Amino acid sequence: MQTKSGRSILLKVTIGFLVMIALTWVVEVVRLPHLLYGEDAEFRWGRVLFRTIVMLGIWAWAHFTIRRLLRRLHELEEFLRVCSWCRRLGNQGRWQTMEEFFDSRLATETSHGICPDCAGKQLAGIRTAVRVPPKV
Numbered sequence: 001m002q003t004k005s006g007r008s009i010l011l012k013v014t015i016g017f018l019v020m021i022a023l024t025w026v027v028e029v030v031r032l033p034h035l036l037y038g039e040d041a042e043f044r045w046g047r048v049l050f051r052t053i054v055m056l057g058i059w060a061w062a063h064f065t066i067r068r069l070l071r072r073l074h075e076l077e078e079f080l081r082v083c084s085w086c087r088r089l090g091n092q093g094r095w096q097t098m099e100e101f102f103d104s105r106l107a108t109e110t111s112h113g114i115c116p117d118c119a120g121k122q123l124a125g126i127r128t129a130v131r132v133p134p135k136v
Contacts, residue, residue: 006070010063017059024051075105 028048033039080101081090088095091105099110114122 006067006074009070010066013062013066014059017055017062021052021055024048024055 025048027033028043031041031043034041082088083090083095088097089101091101096104102110
């Protein structure tokens, strides 16, 4: 699903490439290489077709890369539903653990750790349970 701004970005990129291709043909039609560099005055189909094919290839690569990045950006901007009790994520009608979600959507490996705030709370809870006086 593409947003309106995503289509606008892709349209602008496409127009830019079409302008470059048109300029390539105009340069060859008005024989600018002959006027500037003294080359033969004949129309060189091979040169202009090769440049057009190269630019179309670059456009195709840019178009699909930008489209993929826009889709990914849209995914990252979506709101996630998080269960208040078990911390699972609601994703496309299924409830997944955070690890499953990251594996399926982001191709990112996950690891577990503990933040400093939670570590302090856990350590305080352990000290009160064991009744160890805190270090001064």
